[in-house]
Amino acid sequence: MPTSFHSNLASQSDYPMKLRCIEKWSETEDCVSILLSHANSICFDFKPGQFVTIGIDIAANVEYRAYSISSLPGQNYLQLTVKRVDGGKVSNYIIDHLTVGDEVECLTPAGEFNNIDCPATPVNGEQKVLLISAGCGITPVFAMAQSWLNDEPKTDIAFLHIARDIAHTIYFDKLESMHKQHVDFDLHLLLKDAGDTHYPQGRFSVQWLENLVSDLKDRTVYLCGPNQFMLDAASYLEQLGFDMSRFHQESFTPMPTESSQPDASDSEESAQVTIDLPAFGQSLQASKGTLLADALEQGGVPIIVACRSGICGSCKCKVKVGQVDSNSQSPLTEDEITQGYVLACSSTLNDDVTIEL
Numbered sequence: 325m326p327t328s329f330h331s332n333l334a335s336q337s338d339y340p341m342k343l344r345c346i347e348k349w350s351e352t353e354d355c356v357s358i359l360l361s362h363a364n365s366i367c368f369d370f371k372p373g374q375f376v377t378i379g380i381d382i383a384a385n386v387e388y389r390a391y392s393i394s395s396l397p398g399q400n401y402l403q404l405t406v407k408r409v410d411g412g413k414v415s416n417y418i419i420d421h422l423t424v425g426d427e428v429e430c431l432t433p434a435g436e437f438n439n440i441d442c443p444a445t446p447v448n449g450e451q452k453v454l455l456i457s458a459g460c461g462i463t464p465v466f467a468m469a470q471s472w473l474n475d476e477p478k479t480d481i482a483f484l485h486i487a488r489d490i491a492h493t494i495y496f497d498k499l500e501s502m503h504k505q506h507v508d509f510d511l512h513l514l515l516k517d518a519g520d521t522h523y524p525q526g527r528f529s530v531q532w533l534e535n536l537v538s539d540l541k542d543r544t545v546y547l548c549g550p551n552q553f554m555l556d557a558a559s560y561l562e563q564l565g566f567d568m569s570r571f572h573q574e575s576f577t578p579m580p581t582e583s584s585q586p587d588a589s590d591s592e593e594s595a596q597v598t599i600d601l602p603a604f605g606q607s608l609q610a611s612k613g614t615l616l617a618d619a620l621e622q623g624g625v626p627i628i629v630a631c632r633s634g635i636c637g638s639c640k641c642k643v644k645v646g647q648v649d650s651n652s653q654s655p656l657t658e659d660e661i662t663q664g665y666v667l668a669c670s671s672t673l674n675d676d677v678t679i680e681l
């Protein structure tokens with residue numbers, strides 16, 4: 325692993341920057357970690373839990389996706405962990421084809437799900453957190469856990485991860501050694517198939533949550549994972565009477581929208597709308613109900629669509645004329661919303677619009 329040091333910190337104006345893959349290894353059979361570094365050994369400044377948007381040249385097109393950073397700030401590399409997803413163009417390319425020496429583009433680290441903007445709230449004078457994750461949702465909470473372990477005053481960390489089995493548990497060896505080395509780090513794994521390990525076997529439920537972390541009401545909770553898992557976990561917390569003002573979450577799973585795949589048999593849905601892009605001298609046609617991001621990408625408009633989940637803000641664009649239906653505005657400021665900015669990945673077309681990128 326490369327040397328780390330705390331000088332030569334990257335500033336906002338250094339982005340976007342070119343980074344090179346300097347290490348790559350398997351975490352599980354369907355998941356790899358990569359280290360990215362800058363030619364000048366720049367150190368990276370971000371808040372633990374944040375993500376970066378990476379642009380990779382695939383078949384002569386630069387494709388962008390957002391990934392949580394699992395290394396710590398102040399290091400001269402970024403660690404990203406990438407899991408295979410069905411039809412996941414960029415993630416699967418990274419797993420199958422990205423090699424040490426390859427170059428990627430890196431945008432500014434961002435995201436509100438981090439332990440600086442969402443600090444733990446002490447209860448009865450004690451700072452205790454519960455990090456709950458499944459699948460690749462482990463990456464931001466793993467970064468937060470490492471950061472708290474390095475911080476003073478100490479934070480009591482309960483780390484609950486749900487996985488199929490040990491072989492599919494991302495960072496398993498590191499988690500076990502953190503558990504052995506730090507009294508403040510309590511590892512709870514719940515496995516579908518525990519094999520001959522000492523970890524409990526079962527399906528995540530309100531009873532498991534209560535049994536595994538009996539003092540959860542004293543903690544601030546950070547949750548990340550697939551959408552349904554997160555909905556379930558939040559509902560279990562509510563059922564247990566948890567104070568949801570101490571609850572923070574993030575999901576990178578694209579939200580299915582009813583209208584993201586228009587039904588051609590539905591005359592209302594198959595009606596056409598026009599998207600005018602004066603700056604590009606372009607006018608596109610799309611079916612009513614199409615995602616604005618899909619329509620722009622299909623029209624060859626150079627928009628960056630990284631997370632597809634309404635989180636990263638990379639697909640921000642301005643609706644100058646007309647209206648779209650948006651289901652997320654979270655990375656936009658009040659001022660931007662007032663000016664007409666929307667997230668193309670989270671907005672469907674129902675009318676003719678004029679768009680400015």
Ligand code: FES
Pocket residue numbers: 628629630631632633634635636637638639640667668669670
């Ligand atoms: S692609 Fe991230 S917010 Fe739209």
